[in-house]
Amino acid sequence: MEKRKSLIKAILDTYRISLAYIGESISKYGIGRGQWYFFNRLLLSGDGISQEQLSEEMVVDSAHTARAVKKLEEDGYVFRKADPGDGRRKKVYVTEKAVAIREEYHQIYKELNNILTAGFTPEEVELTRQLLYRMRDNIDIYVKTRIKDSQ
Amino acid sequence: MEKRKSLIKAILDTYRISLAYIGESISKYGIGRGQWYFFNRLLLSGDGISQEQLSEEMVVDSAHTARAVKKLEEDGYVFRKADPGDGRRKKVYVTEKAVAIREEYHQIYKELNNILTAGFTPEEVELTRQLLYRMRDNIDIYVKTRIKDSQ
């Protein structure tokens, strides 16, 4: 395997180094490396969704979601409310404390985006986004199909 | 944050789903999710490097490298030899057992590459590679500079 040839290596490195950046930036809020993406989803793309849906969207095990949401709840950023239509479900909502930091918190990820795409033209940024989501969907479909086939 | 807009989310998803694919593929060799990238480096890009260099290239903590190499050693895929020129260093080499599976093992990552870039033109594949490594280097330089500045 030649160096700087493998796509997965570039993705892995970018993930790890970005996570170091994120971890450093969010530490002042008391949010950890295992919670930020749940919090992002709830604070910036809408709350009131179930843990199951969170797990699916974040592509993590529901056990981890349960513990991450519990941690965010203990830290006062989210609360859970039983779904009146389905007693198994707990819908997760952001608190006032969370809403109060929304803009500055959002800034962390806008800044990360800018760092990642430094020196990119707007066209390159858009192209990168499209290529990344195509890869995301390709592997997603492949893995889901493999599971389905083995049943 | 709008859905399918964030680069880091696409990277995170692709990483997680790819890792699920890799974990499944390597399980028959007894190699775990925390060892494959070290083994890739040693088997496919050359062995005889120190754990310190491995840590740096893999962008992980040296503590994790120590344990991952130990596991690979216990499973018979690598061995360590003290560096004659520097008593602190241990150089890591792949075993015969590792070399014997090189081609079929390499195949896993070639296949992953194909899955990720399904439907891509050769030009798009090359473009993706370049854009990814530019992002990788951008965030890498940023984080390294931030550490240096804070000293």
Next chain:
DNA sequence: AGAAATTAGTTGACTAATCAATTAATCTGG
């Protein structure tokens, strides 16, 4: 309606990865 299957969430056990502290070897400056 009621048994069987599925779904949502939780907990325990384990692997993955980081951070901090320690040890031993090497390097550097006076």
Next chain:
DNA sequence: CCAGATTAATTGATTAGTCAACTAATTTCT
């Protein structure tokens, strides 16, 4: 030359994430 600083590897403690087992609620099927 040798004292102090740096480097490589290890270990312990902690957080992140997965997998399996379990409980409770819901859905499905007859």
